[in-house]
Amino acid sequence: MEGKKNTMLNEEETHNYGPFLDRTIRLMRLAVTKELRLAGTDITPEQWVILSSLYNEDGQSQSDLANDSFKNAPTVSRIIDLLCGKGYTERVRSEGDRRRYKVFLTPGGREVVEKALPAIVKTRRIGWQGLDDEDYLSLIRIINRIFANLEDYLPES
Amino acid sequence: MEGKKNTMLNEEETHNYGPFLDRTIRLMRLAVTKELRLAGTDITPEQWVILSSLYNEDGQSQSDLANDSFKNAPTVSRIIDLLCGKGYTERVRSEGDRRRYKVFLTPGGREVVEKALPAIVKTRRIGWQGLDDEDYLSLIRIINRIFANLEDYLPES
DNA sequence: GTAATTTAATTGTCAAGGCAACTATCTACA
DNA sequence: TGTAGATAGTTGCCTTGACAATTAAATTAC
Numbered sequence: 001m002e003g004k005k006n007t008m009l010n011e012e013e014t015h016n017y018g019p020f021l022d023r024t025i026r027l028m029r030l031a032v033t034k035e036l037r038l039a040g041t042d043i044t045p046e047q048w049v050i051l052s053s054l055y056n057e058d059g060q061s062q063s064d065l066a067n068d069s070f071k072n073a074p075t076v077s078r079i080i081d082l083l084c085g086k087g088y089t090e091r092v093r094s095e096g097d098r099r100r101y102k103v104f105l106t107p108g109g110r111e112v113v114e115k116a117l118p119a120i121v122k123t124r125r126i127g128w129q130g131l132d133d134e135d136y137l138s139l140i141r142i143i144n145r146i147f148a149n150l151e152d153y154l155p156e157s
Numbered sequence: 158m159e160g161k162k163n164t165m166l167n168e169e170e171t172h173n174y175g176p177f178l179d180r181t182i183r184l185m186r187l188a189v190t191k192e193l194r195l196a197g198t199d200i201t202p203e204q205w206v207i208l209s210s211l212y213n214e215d216g217q218s219q220s221d222l223a224n225d226s227f228k229n230a231p232t233v234s235r236i237i238d239l240l241c242g243k244g245y246t247e248r249v250r251s252e253g254d255r256r257r258y259k260v261f262l263t264p265g266g267r268e269v270v271e272k273a274l275p276a277i278v279k280t281r282r283i284g285w286q287g288l289d290d291e292d293y294l295s296l297i298r299i300i301n302r303i304f305a306n307l308e309d310y311l312p313e314s
Numbered sequence: 315g316t317a318a319t320t321t322a323a324t325t326g327t328c329a330a331g332g333c334a335a336c337t338a339t340c341t342a343c344a
Numbered sequence: 345t346g347t348a349g350a351t352a353g354t355t356g357c358c359t360t361g362a363c364a365a366t367t368a369a370a371t372t373a374c
Contacts, residue, residue: 070180
């Protein structure tokens with residue numbers, strides 16, 4: 001029994017890209033985390049995503065941020081909690097719609113984005129070594145196709 | 158101030174594949190989660206990874222499983238905890254090396270793998286619609302290149 | 315043969331994300 | 345007007361994963 005191999009899964013196997021995508025995304029997150037720390041910032045990759053979105057357009061609501069970053073509402077809510085705790089963002093109730101917050105970068109938040117950006121760009125470049133623009137188009141096309149396929153399928157399950 | 162746009166990040170932007178990879182992997186995980194539930198199983202995608210590895214080779218140690226699944230030791234330890242709790246696996250101390258466990262599938266674990274497999278295959282096929290073998294080779298080549306680039310780089314940071 | 319190092323696994327802490335339940339506010343419409 | 349339904353956000357619970365520290369067993373070095 002022990003050490004016995006069973007080949008059923010291999011025979012049935014289709015394109016098993018999941019684990020490769022998974023480990024790559026995890027290593028990317030890890031690399032970005034370390035570079036952000038090396039750059040002297042105290043933010044995580046996910047916090048970076050939110051901060052940079054605000055840097056590009058300040059005063060977005062949390063649901064705007066959620067759409068923009070492909071995150072869900074509770075996750076954004078908690079990331080904003082952490083960012084406000086660090087003094088990088090502020091919540092201001094929206095005048096027109098009092099359910100909404102507008103989220104603003106503080107001067108400190110703006111600083112940390114500018115400090116973090118080179119680390120982000122550096123990590124992207126390192127990850128992309130040996131790959132070209134055609135690869136980029138292929139990668140984006142394929143993963144967005146997978147995304148679209150699953151998105152179209154999911155609602156009716 | 159409010160709603161102001163800042164273009165610095167766009168100008169500096171390199172290939173920003175991270176968020177696209179990220180949202181795709183999250184949707185894949187979600188789709189698999191739902192299919193596994195629909196198939197009448199009570200396992201998660203990560204638990205599936207461990208169970209299917211054991212199905213292919215029973216009696217692996219936790220560090221074997223960690224290598225195989227690209228997970229780290231604490232994560233595997235906790236997943237095995239959950240799987241043992243559900244009665245799908247059992248830990249047996251290794252005779253030769255008493256630090257190690259050998260992890261075995263129970264009959265129930267074997268059943269749940271066989272029940273889950275069609276759901277996994279189905280989800281892979283749905284995600285892969287409209288893509289071909291050449292795309293598969295491109296995807297694997299590109300993401301493994303990114304992985305290798307970052308892995309080579311990381312140690313010296 | 316004992317000491318120092320390495321390895322396997324566990325535990326605690328934290329961040330992130332998914333789900334469900336909840337509050338508060340806004341919109342539709344009858 | 346008032347009530348039903350939709351929307352914005354929060355909170356609790358759970359799983360995964362990263363990191364650091366710890367225990368116990370094995371290996372290496374002296």
